[in-house]
Amino acid sequence: MPTRIHPVLGAFAALVFLFLLAPLVIIIGASLSDTTYLTFPPQGLSLRWFANIFQIEAFRRTAITSLQVAFLGTGLSLLIGIPAAYALNRYRVELPRWLSTLFVLPILVPEIVFGFSLLKSITIAAGLPVFPSLILGHALLVLPYSVRVVGASLASFDFSIEEAAMSLGCPPLKTFMTVVLPNIQAGVIAAFILAFITSINDVSVSVFLTGPGISTLPIQILAHMEQFFDPTIASVSVLLMLVTVGVMAIVEATLGLTFLTK
Amino acid sequence: MTVSLTIENLSAHYGTTQVLKDLSISVAAGELVSLLGSSGCGKTTTLRIVAGFLQPTAGRVRLGDRDLTTLPAHARDIGLVFQNYALFPHLTVLDNVAFGLKQRTIAKPDRVKRAMAMLERVGLAPLADRLPSALSGGQKQRVALARALVIEPPLLMFDEPLSNLDAKLRIDMRVEIRQLQRANGTTSLYVTHDQEEAFSISDRVAIMNAGRILQLDTPEMLYRKPANAFVARFVGFENLIRMKVTGRDGAVVTAEAIGGTKLHLSQDVFGAIKDDFVLASRADGLTVRRDGEGIPATLGTRTYLGRAYQYKCQTAAGEITANGALSDPLEAGTRAMLTPVPEQCCILDPED
Amino acid sequence: MTKLAKWGLPLPATIAVTVLLIIPVTLTIATTFGEAKGAFSTYAAFFNSGFRRAVLWRTLEVALITTALSLVIGFITAYVIAQMPGRLKSIMIIAAVFPLLTGVVVRSFAWLIILGKNGIINDTLMSIGIINEPLSMLYTEGSVIVAMVYLFVPLMILTLTGVLEGIPRDLIEASASLGARPIPTFFQVILPLATPGLIVGAVLVFTGSFTSYATPQLLGGEKQMMMGTFLYQRAMVTFDWVGASTVAAIMVVITIAVVSIMSRIARRLNPMAV
Structure with missing residues (x-):
């Protein structure tokens, strides 16, 4: 790329970053307000709305559900996605092309359509309880990350290493665990993080799959907003942002954040 | 119009490391001089400074009576042949060759005519409508050469142009480059790490190490009478x-x-x-x-x-x-x- | 052995996609053709209703405007980022990634605080006396578009930074060495080479905003019903499942059509391939 940047372009980019970050700052400010309504800049500083989150049982319950669903759903998607990604790369020429397209479908089909269809067939027609439906729905929603991101790191994996291990007498499963997996570790971590974040923030699928007594945090936030417009929501949002900060710190420590532009 | 290239007391730094140390060299009008050395010796840095992609920390670059030192790259009028060819992948062979003429606001019929004539000279006229992705390595290098020559630059520069070609093609191409350069009488600076290539193509060769020129001489003299131990080892x-x-x-x-x-x-x-x-x-x-x-x-x-x-x-x-x-x-x-x-x-x- | 692994390893994922996605979505679409009044009667009903047509047009309009704005904003920003020196570049990428990893609900909610009746903009304008009555900015097409652009610009920035960084520096130097000034280099070299990436980014944003639910729900409300919120309303409020399925089918058809046409164009335009 050329070297110098026109000052107008630079100023434009600075405004874009202001546009991107200011709303988040505003949320943080609003969460600290001492008032009973949402306002920015905050009037009086207080942590009472953070304390309030823990007083509302629904937030606690749905947060736990969200974490459970995200862990189990992401785990399940990796469990079925990694072998698929492996096969797609290892037997690239032999497997039909549509197979790799198949695993991108959850991105291609609008989430809201997917959620609605799952509700009709799995929860209502097949009578599956809400919690397992949520897990299955989320697992499928994030399956493309497992297959594509892990696949991307497998694409640069030299499969002759694997053959070398086997020729030295290492059985297939052990070869995968000791030779392949350590080499695609970065891809697996990245897939897990992207999938986890997607799952924990999901609205479009969860909105159909929540039922009496079981809901996820984003859905609970939406429901709370319909009744109250107090700083509690801002406080919850700040907590969710802290989760994001934590995740980004993990990414930075393990892979480096520029990984995400690839 | 053939002119000489004069590089005077060039210094360059990457951060705090000095990569060129008071380097001077002059290339006579119509002459082909190679900068020869292993990687990190400063030969590519020199070329990039002359091309205008890097700014020296001291020194001047002169082409004929024009001082290039502070001129932006696009105003220097230097034909450059890149190591990786650097052909525009979205343009046909003809459009690649005509690109420089287009920048000089030459009317389309004229620039097509001149680009085609140049493609004839490098034997690629039949491939004018192809995209670079449909060419072999040797053909790509010919297009790159044609693209650099068609603007009739007073100075041609080559940045390891043959290093991505196989051995036989490399020999054919260097003969071809030499013939075209001689025929046009264009002053040329050629960067390579390949001694045989440098010796076979150049009027004079500058052997470089650690940001300095250790000896600048004809290939014959360098081969027979190295001036110092480093050059002696370098030539075998x-x-x-x-x-x-x-x-x-x-x-x-x-x-x-x-x-x-x-x-x-x-x-x-x-x-x-x-x-x-x-x-x-x-x-x-x-x-x-x-x-x-x-x-x-x-x-x-x-x-x-x-x-x-x-x-x-x-x-x-x-x-x-x-x-x-x-x-x-x-x-x-x-x-x-x-x-x-x-x-x-x-x-x-x-x-x- | 090889054969078993080859077909066995992708099998669980294949079954999952088939059972949980393909069959349910196919069934959803199939129910729209099973009406007594004729196979296409639900579609006729959809397109005969002025309200529903308006929902579809509004959704398309919002998605297109969002895409166009995100493209321009994202491309310029990515262009600046791509030219930054290493350290500053990583900081800017982090600043772009952070909103991306923050949830849709949180990011849409921010605009409620900004655009609301007692929001920051109204407060500011009233306190400096430009207006006396608060403006109603929420529940308009504009509020939905602003929030959607906010939602999708980071995605565009990341995609396009990758694309621009993928353009070899050689080519830009070659262009300069042939006498092209920065602006011709931009239009004759950088832009054509980035076009396939721009198309990919545009498709991501278009499908994302066309099918979004949470943002139009929060910032558009009942007044600015869009396809996503309309589907939800049909399904969960009025329990008109056939109507909801019709909306779903239209969304699927438009999404898949846009994706397949545009990715075909992108592939044809991709000079870096091969």
Whole structure:
């Protein structure tokens, strides 16, 4: 790329970053307000709305559900996605092309359509309880990350290493665990993080799959907003942002954040 | 209009490391000069400064009577051939070649005509409508060459242009580059790490190391008369023996090295010999003999070269490679003498 | 052995996609053709209703405007980022990634605080006396578009930074060495080479905003019903499942059509391939 940047372009980019970050700052400010309504800049500083989150049982319950669903759903998607990604790369020429397209479908089909269809067939027609439906729905929603991101790191994996291990007498499963997996570790971590974040923030699928007594945090936030417009929501949002900060710190420590532009 | 390129006292830094140290070189009008050296020697940095992609921390670049030093790259009017060809992948061969003409706001019919004429010259006219992705490596390099030549630049520069081609193509291409450059009489600067390529294509070669030019000379002179130990090693003088003069008798000098070596060298052949010097030779500059004057050695591994036998020899001055006659193969372990062939040796100042 | 692995390893994922996605979505679409009044009667009903047509047009309009704005904003920003020196570049990428990893609900909610009746903009304007009555900025097409652009610009920035960084520096130098000034280099070299990436980014944003639910729900409300919120309303409020399925089918058809046409165009335009 050329070297110098026109000052107008630079100023434009600075405004874009202001546009991107200011709303988040505003949320943080609003969460600290001492008032009973949402306002920015905050009037009086207080942590009472953070304390309030823990007083509302629904937030606690749905947060736990969200974490459970995200862990189990992401785990399940990796469990079925990694072998698929492996096969797609290892037997690239032999497997039909549509197979790799198949695993991108959850991105291609609008989430809201997917959620609605799952509700009709799995929860209502097949009578599956809400919690397992949520897990299955989320697992499928994030399956493309497992297959594509892990696949991307497998694409640069030299499969002759694997053959070398086997020729030295290492059985297939052990070869995968000791030779392949350590080499695609970065891809697996990245897939897990992207999938986890997607799952924990999901609205479009969860909105159909929540039922009496079981809901996820984003859905609970939406429901709370319909009744109250107090700083509690801002406080919850700040907590969710802290989760994001934590995740980004993990990414930075393990892979480096520029990984995400690839 | 052929003009000369003058680079004066160029210095360049990457951060705090100095990559060019007060480098000066001038390329005469119509001449092709190569910068030759291993990676990191500063040859590419020099080229990038001349091209305008890097700013020097000191020094000037002049082309004819124009001072280029502060000019942006697009205003320098230099034809540049890149290592990776750098063909625009979204443009056809013809459009690639016509790109520079378009920037010079030459009307379309004229620029198509001139680009086609240039493609004729490099033998690629039939491929004018192809995209670069449909070309072989050699064809891509010809397009790159045509694209640089068609703007009729007063200076052509080549950045390791042949390093991505296979051996045979490389030889064909360098002949072709040389012919085109001669025919146009364009002043040229050529960067490479390949000695054979530099020697075969250039009028003069500058051997570089650590940001400096160590010797700038014709290929013949560099090959026969390296000016210092670094250049000597670079052009294949593998045996460097430190010697001290112990006696002088007219033109003949008596010199000794550690381990009982005593040689008589004529200043008529070598020129003036200082008291402390290095005798440098390639393997064929030392002949393995059973006896006579020379460097005492114990022979090691023998290799058959076709025209001679080559021996790895142990001497008091270290390991030395020397050739011996086919008529008299010697076994490993034999004690022998290594006799210098004066025309094949040269005398250098000691390093450091 | 190889054969078993080859087909066995992708099998669980294949079954999952088939059972949980393909069959349910196919069934959803199939129910729209099973009406007594004729196979296409639900579609006729959809397109005969002025309200529903308006929902579809509004959704398309919002998605297109969002895409166009995100493209321009994202491309310029990515262009600046791509030319930054290493350290600053990583900071800017982190600043772009952070909103991306923050949830849709949180990011849409921010605009409620900004655009609301007692929001920051109204407060500011009233306190400096430009207006006396608060403006109603929420529940308009504009509020949805602003929030959507906010939602999708980071994605565009990341995609396009990758694309621009993928353009070899050689080509830009070659262009300069042939006498092209920065602006011709931009239009004749950088832009054409980035076009396939721009298309990919545009498709991501278009499908994302066309099918979004949470943002139009929060910032558009009942007044600015869009396809996503309309589907939800049909399904979960009025329990008109056939109507909801019709909306779903239209969304699927439009999404898949846009994706397949545009990715075909992108592939044809991709000079870096091969």
